[in-house]
Amino acid sequence: MDIFQFNEVSYGYTKDKPILREISFSIREGRKTAIVGANGAGKSTILFHLNGLFAQQQGDIFFRGQKLDKKLRKELYQHVGIAFQDPDDQIISLTVSDDIAFGPVQLEISASDVKERVRKYTNLLGIERLLTENPSELSYGQKKHVTIAGVLAMETDVFILDEPMAFLDPYGKERMTSILQLLQEQGKTVIVTTHDMQFVAEWAENVIVIHQGQCLGTFQPRELFGRPDIMKQANLTLPPIVELMTAIWKGNKEEMPIRVEEAKKWFGT
Template sequence: MDIVEIKNLSYAYTHETIALQDISINIKEQRKIAILGANGSGKSTLLQHFNGLILPQKGSIKIKGTSVCKESLYDIRKILGIVFDNPDDQLFSTTVYEDVAFGPRNLGYKEEEVEKAVENALSLIGIEDLKHRQPYNLSLGQKKKVAIAGVLAMEPEIMIFDEPFSGLDPYSLQQFIYILEKLNSKGRTLIITTHDVDIAYSWADECIILKEGKVLAEGSIDLLEDEILMEEAKLKTPNLYEVFSNTSMRPKNINKAKELLTKLFKKEN
């Protein structure tokens, strides 16, 4: 069964602002999906349908066979966690600890389980030192990490991150990608939105490309190598693809590229 089934989903904020038009997508379990698209293409609006923050005006969205509607919100949010792009929308407690504890408490964890889940999440994302700080006066990247820890503490089956990479320093970004790999290897389905075609190319299995509220293309991450498609989506082909496009080699990450080049130079010498 597909873990996410979206059928003919449309959403307009106003008559003039049609954000989503007739979106139909299916997502299989345990995949790493990147949703890409230019500014205003509908990525965040689409994500807000996943946990019912926005309910469909037309069409439907099902998570593990359950339709997202007012009545199913509690059950849906047990199996699906989202970190939105603006952490200020998600942080409201007086301390980081309390913010991260909110989700597990809401799921009915006992207090000692809450403590364990919070400590684990804070240590995983490397922000134990912020535990007693007030979220509202943290830096943007720190707030982002707190919001991410809030979802990690619940370890839902499906984890969704809206623009998770923006605002993270290079070390934190690498750590976060490592965490995502671990979560995926433990069976989690991961969905991210990003403009960063280079990270998407190296990280995701599959992509969904949006343009003006419609699905322009979906399928293997190799779609990002299609220059005409990328131009139409107002994106660009990944840097590694650019470097290797005149060869038959298609390394998707720096380590793979290094490996290939080392082999090549060894042969030549």
């Protein structure tokens, strides 16, 4: 089942410079979906439509088969959580605890449930020691973990993360990948935008390719990496593992390793 469907959606900040141009694609419920494209392709604008911040100027958007109107857009925050690329765009409270609790409080759940969610997700992200800190004074990576904990605490059906791996150290990336995997195992729909094509290879089930406000198609990672025409048009680069294996692989292309563990197994390490 499609949880989101865009039908010829257009949007622009000015009439003569559209960001999205009659774009059409769908996102499957319960799947791990990556949205990729060069800077300025329109990825962030798509995210703002997915969580109801922006209303399309042309075309239709459907959420679980229901056309998005003004009323439904206002209710989307109950179903769709989003963590922006820059955590400073999301931090609003004076303590980490209050910042993470802000979203659940808007859902009007009990104080004890709010407290439990804060405890649960700070532990999951390993930031429980920061609960009394001012989030504005934390490092970039710590801020990012705080904002993601706040999104997780909403316990929505859909989680959207804008460049979740940006500026994280290897340990932070490993933890983030584990969290995204956990969400999907819980039946959540997880959507990320990313420039990290190796992460796409390791994690994504579906990849939506955006170029100049239009969708070039939806692919599985292996399928996308076998389409040099699409990769070139969207200004994307092959993941390091795929680039290496492409240079030495002599067998069936459909069996070529694209993930680190696959490559290690093939090399016998």
